Amino acid sequence: MKYVSTRDAGRTALPFCDILLEGLAPDGGLYLPESYPQVDAATLASWRELLGAEGYPALAAAVLGLYIDDIGADDLRGICERAYTAEKFSSDGIVGLTDLGDGVLLGHLSNGPTAAFKDMAMQLLGELFEYELERRDQTLTILGATSGDTGSAAEYAMLGKDRVRVFMLTPAGRMSPFQQAQMFSIDDPAIVNIALDGVFDDCQDLVKEVNADLAFKAEHAIGAVNSINWARLVAQVVYYVALYLHATTADDQRVTFAVPSGNFGNICAGHIAREMGIPIDTLVLATNENDVLAEFFDTGVYRVRGTAETHETSSPSMDISKASNFERFIFDLLGRDADQTRRLFGEEVPTTGSFVLTDTPEFAGLRERFGFVAGSSTHADRVATIAAEAGRHGYVVDPHTADGLKVARELLERESLTQPVIVLETALPVKFSATIVEALGHDVPRPDRFAGIEDLPRRVLALPNDADALKRLIATH
Ligand SMILES: *Cc1c(COP(=O)(O)O)cnc(C)c1O
Numbered sequence: 001m002k003y004v005s006t007r008d009a010g011r012t013a014l015p016f017c018d019i020l021l022e023g024l025a026p027d028g029g030l031y032l033p034e035s036y037p038q039v040d041a042a043t044l045a046s047w048r049e050l051l052g053a054e055g056y057p058a059l060a061a062a063v064l065g066l067y068i069d070d071i072g073a074d075d076l077r078g079i080c081e082r083a084y085t086a087e088k089f090s091s092d093g094i095v096g097l098t099d100l101g102d103g104v105l106l107g108h109l110s111n112g113p114t115a116a117f118k119d120m121a122m123q124l125l126g127e128l129f130e131y132e133l134e135r136r137d138q139t140l141t142i143l144g145a146t147s148g149d150t151g152s153a154a155e156y157a158m159l160g161k162d163r164v165r166v167f168m169l170t171p172a173g174r175m176s177p178f179q180q181a182q183m184f185s186i187d188d189p190a191i192v193n194i195a196l197d198g199v200f201d202d203c204q205d206l207v208k209e210v211n212a213d214l215a216f217k218a219e220h221a222i223g224a225v226n227s228i229n230w231a232r233l234v235a236q237v238v239y240y241v242a243l244y245l246h247a248t249t250a251d252d253q254r255v256t257f258a259v260p261s262g263n264f265g266n267i268c269a270g271h272i273a274r275e276m277g278i279p280i281d282t283l284v285l286a287t288n289e290n291d292v293l294a295e296f297f298d299t300g301v302y303r304v305r306g307t308a309e310t311h312e313t314s315s316p317s318m319d320i321s322k323a324s325n326f327e328r329f330i331f332d333l334l335g336r337d338a339d340q341t342r343r344l345f346g347e348e349v350p351t352t353g354s355f356v357l358t359d360t361p362e363f364a365g366l367r368e369r370f371g372f373v374a375g376s377s378t379h380a381d382r383v384a385t386i387a388a389e390a391g392r393h394g395y396v397v398d399p400h401t402a403d404g405l406k407v408a409r410e411l412l413e414r415e416s417l418t419q420p421v422i423v424l425e426t427a428l429p430v431k432f433s434a435t436i437v438e439a440l441g442h443d444v445p446r447p448d449r450f451a452g453i454e455d456l457p458r459r460v461l462a463l464p465n466d467a468d469a470l471k472r473l474i475a476t477h
Contacts, residue, residue, distance in 0.1 A: 001037070001067050003230065005029035006331040007342035016068045017132050020231050021140065023224045028346055029338070030328050031230045036275040037066040044251040044278070051245050056094035057081040059245075060124070060238045066276075067234050071131070079131055083123040088113055090449075095120075095239050097246050100393055103419035104408060106401070107243045107257075114182055115428040115450070116317070117266065118153035120239055121232035126157030126164075128231055133163040141220045141474065143210060145169040145203035149317050149427065152182045154225045155191050166191045167474055169203035172462065177454055178431055185456035192477060198465040201307055209467040210474075220474055227265040228324050236269030237276070244278055247420050251279070256421040258284035258408035260400040261293055262318040264325040266424065271329055274371060281418035285374040286407035288315045288382075288400075293323055297366070297374035300358030302326070304349060314379050314435045315399040317427070322349075333362050333370065373415075375407035382406070386429075386439035396444045398427040399435045 002013035007029030019031045039047075051059045057080040065076060086092045090111040098106045112119025133140055142164060144151060151168045158164045170183065172195035183193050196203050207224075211217055225232075240257065247255055257280060259267040267285050274280040287294045289311040296302045304322035313319055331341045348355040357363040366372060377385075385402040389395060397405060404423045411417055429436045429444045437443055463469055 001069050002034050003031040004034055005031060005338070006327050007338055007346060009338040009342075011338070015070045016230075017070045017135075020128055020132055020229075021223055023226060023228055027342070029342065030228055030325070030331075032328055032331065033067060036272060039277040041251050044245075047241060048245050048251065051242060055092060056238075056242060057084045059242055060084060060235075063238045063241055064234060075131065079127045080124070083127045088123060089119075090447075095242050095246070097243065097422070098395060100389065100395065100405075100423075102409075103412060103421055104405070105247055105420045105422045106395070106397070106405075107239070107422045107424045109239055110398075110425050110428045112153075113156040114149065114152040115431055115447070116149040116153060117424065117426045118149050119156065121235040121265075122153040122157035122225065124235040125225060125229065125231050126159075126161055129158070129164055130161045139163045139165070139221055141222045142166045142225055143169075143207055143222050143474070144224060144226070145200065145207045146183075147171065147200040147203075147316065148175055148179045149431075150225075150227070152179065155183060155186055155193075157225075158191065159186065159188055161190075164190065165477075167194060167470075167477075168192070169194045169196050169206060169463075169470075170460075171195075171200045171203055172197055174199065176431065176434075178433065178450075180458075180460075181453040181456065182450075184458040184460045185453055187457075187459060192473070193460040194463050194470075194473070195460050196463050196465055202465050206465065206467055206470055210470055213467075213471070216471060222474075226324070227263045233265060233269050233272065233325070233328075236266060237273050240270050240273035240280070241278055243422055243424075244273075244280070247422055248279075254279040254281045254418050256280070256282040256284060256408075256417045256419070258286060258404045258411075258421055258423045260315070260318060260404040260424065260426050261285050261287055262290075262320045262323070264293060264323040264329065266426065268325045268328055271332070271370065271372075275332070280371065282371045282373060284404075284408055284411055284417070284421070285372060286404045287374070287376045288313045288318045288403050289376070289378055290319050290321065291376040292321065293326070294374040294376040296326075297372050300360070300363040301354060301356050302330075302344075302349075303354040306353075314382055314432070315403050317400055318403065329370075333357075333366065335362070373411060375410060377403040377406040382435065383439045386436065390440055396429045396436065396440070397425065398429040399432050400426045 005025035007027045060080040061077040109117035310321040344355045382402040385406045
């Protein structure tokens with residue numbers, strides 16, 4: 001299996017391990033496999049047996065094996081077994097389902113070290129990095145910016161990985177106390193938390209500025225773990241397969257997935273699973289007030305927002321102004337036309353901030369061909385959903401998952417979605433107490449593993465908003 005860039009009409013093909021440590025392709029595009037491996041009924045039946053007999057890591061190795069042929073099967077199995085342990089994910093099953101009634105199932109993806117679904121991909125990435133860096137005898141410096149979930153998931157994944165250092169910028173004083181405690185309690189000299197005197201955008205700008213210094217970047221082997229990394233996406237394909245198998249008993253049964261979306265990473269993995277032939281009828285995309293993506297699926301207009309137009313909401317991990325993985329879907333929608341994809345994302349979006357596919361045959365046939373529908377939700381919807389769901393079955397969902405549930409139940413009422421609808425749980429409520437208290441009048445009990453984390457010593461360096469200061473820190477640490 002080789003990988004191509006969404007903007008390269010010449011289709012330069014690279015092996016998995018060459019794109020593993022890279023973010024964007026050199027032409028600014030995103031990597032995708034040359035074609036999606038096809039899963040027939042016999043393969044699906046064998047995966048059902050494998051999952052039942054040997055568990056999630058074995059299934060992961062089988063699915064990933066279709067995409068990764070430059071790591072031997074035994075090594076890949078070892079990587080998956082180290083990434084997905086019962087100790088890290090709180091159960092042998094790694095993922096699971098809860099029946100919420102009326103055709104809706106909750107797909108649990110958030111029982112990893114940082115209580116958000118990003119652990120599912122990051123833990124695999126950490127093992128893959130360690131494996132490949134060892135093989136190449138290289139080291140890597142991960143420089144990132146986070147407003148919450150991504151940074152902590154990355155740090156917990158790189159913990160104890162000898163060849164990786166992490167420098168993570170956070171906006172000083174702006175993350176929730178729980179999120180701060182999660183990151184700042186990490187005690188590992190290779191993981192450096194930085195509280196920047198600025199907002200999240202300043203953090204991102206500083207990362208860009210340091211990366212623009214190509215000599216410095218090369219000297220310190222600076223890399224990233226952002227959501228456009230192909231390995232993160234393919235790790236996510238595995239849980240669509242696992243949840244499908246858990247939710248069904250026969251391999252011709254069809255399901256719907258509903259996905260709280262921000263950067264289009266999670267649901268892009270659902271799209272890929274569907275393209276592989278996993279029997280998924282509909283992919284329900286849910287946004288919060290930042291409805292760039294819902295707008296596209298409703299109207300065919302993709303219009304990115306500026307910072308001023310990006311709302312700060314109570315489902316903050318979905319507060320995006322442009323969806324960094326969306327180019328992958330558009331490439332597929334346009335029949336993998338790299339020239340047109342480059343025109344849209346490399347020229348139209350940077351100059352006009354938008355593109356319009358409304359009157360194209362591709363957009364007209366989108367739902368039929370790719371199964372997407374979309375909806376959005378508001379703060380009031382989240383609060384009402386958290387309260388209503390708790391009243392219905394006693395299960396408390398986090399605000400992001402509430403966005404997904406709200407849109408899923410609304411569409412279930414309005415049109416005939418294939419049941420079950422599997423709503424993906426993208427975080428645990430413990431991370432977002434304020435909204436939970438607003439909805440229920442009280443907080444949720446905290447899982448034992450997070451007891452008292454706010455009282456642990458905090459390890460964080462204060463830094464001015466200055467690229468040279470950051471470079472000095474990286475060079476001398
Ligand atoms: C990152 C995140 C999302 C959005 O996922 P995308 O892959 O960016 O679409 C949703 N919910 C939570 C809790 C997250 O951390």
